[in-house]
Amino acid sequence: MRYVSPIVISEIICLTSAILLVWKDRKVFWKVITCYIAIALGTELYAIYLASKHIHNLWLFNIFLIFESSTILYGLYCCLKEYTSPKSIFFIGSGVVYLTYFIFFFTHSFTDANTLTISVMSVFFTLYCLYYYYLLLKDENFINIKTHPEFWWVTGVLFYYFGSTMSNIFDGLFTIKIIGVATLRYCIYVLLNLILYSLWVYSFICRMKQRKLHS
Numbered sequence: 726m727r728y729v730s731p732i733v734i735s736e737i738i739c740l741t742s743a744i745l746l747v748w749k750d751r752k753v754f755w756k757v758i759t760c761y762i763a764i765a766l767g768t769e770l771y772a773i774y775l776a777s778k779h780i781h782n783l784w785l786f787n788i789f790l791i792f793e794s795s796t797i798l799y800g801l802y803c804c805l806k807e808y809t810s811p812k813s814i815f816f817i818g819s820g821v822v823y824l825t826y827f828i829f830f831f832t833h834s835f836t837d838a839n840t841l842t843i844s845v846m847s848v849f850f851t852l853y854c855l856y857y858y859y860l861l862l863k864d865e866n867f868i869n870i871k872t873h874p875e876f877w878w879v880t881g882v883l884f885y886y887f888g889s890t891m892s893n894i895f896d897g898l899f900t901i902k903i904i905g906v907a908t909l910r911y912c913i914y915v916l917l918n919l920i921l922y923s924l925w926v927y928s929f930i931c932r933m934k935q936r937k938l939h940s
Contacts, residue, residue, distance in 0.1 A: 730773070731915045736766040739922040746929040750936060754803045758878075758925070761796040764789070784836050794822050794846050797882060801853045804875045808860035811853075818849040844893050847886040854883035874932035881924030888917040 740762045747755035768789045775782040798819050805811040826842045833839075857879050861868065870876055892913055 732918045733769055735919050735922040736762060736769060739926055740766055742926045742929050746933040750932060754800065755932060757796060757799060761792065764792050781836055783838050787835060787839050790839055790842060797850055800878065801850065804879055805853065805857055808864060822846045822849060840893065844890065847890040850882055850886040851890060854879050872931050872934060874928040874935060877924050877928035877931060881921045885917045885921040
């Protein structure tokens with residue numbers, strides 16, 4: 726039953742939706758996101774397996790962090806380039822994130838949670854999402870937000886990483902246990918994952934409808 730967790734279930738549903746709805750899409754963006762969800766699910770399942778054997782698993786999440794930061798940066802870049810040329814700000818952002826990642830492991834063990842990089846990339850992702858909204862509002866072309874797939878994908882990213890940033894800042898307040906051994910921090914993390922993957926599934930549905938409309 727360790728494998729039947731809210732996060733695993735939401736990742737399975739999201740991955741299944743991605744394969745059925747957007748895997749065959751002509752845009753590479755959707756294929757990359759599908760592969761990322763598969764990697765996230767695989768990482769989560771293997772981490773649960775290691776934990777069940779009482780084997781340290783933080784190193785696994787540190788490796789996954791590279792895939793996570795790279796994929797989200799790529800996704801946000803693809804969304805922003807529809808309205809502007811974001812190469813310069815993404816060069817700075819990705820440089821800071823990767824530099825922070827490697828500097829952390831020069832001063833810490835690879836088995837330590839790389840919370841510094843997580844915090845830094847969460848801030849950058851939040852700022853990029855807000856910039857995307859700003860450009861979307863400035864765009865003179867009519868866009869139906871309800872059916873705009875990129876908008877909902879970015880919204881999922883914003884909710885997740887803004888929530889993660891707040892959770893990291895107020896980490897000391899979220900250590901109380903509220904459901905069995907589950908802490909408030911863990912429950913917030915589960916909720917953020919559910920929001921992220923729910924909005925991503927909706928973005929897949931919007932993309933499928935958009936593709937059919939233009940076919």
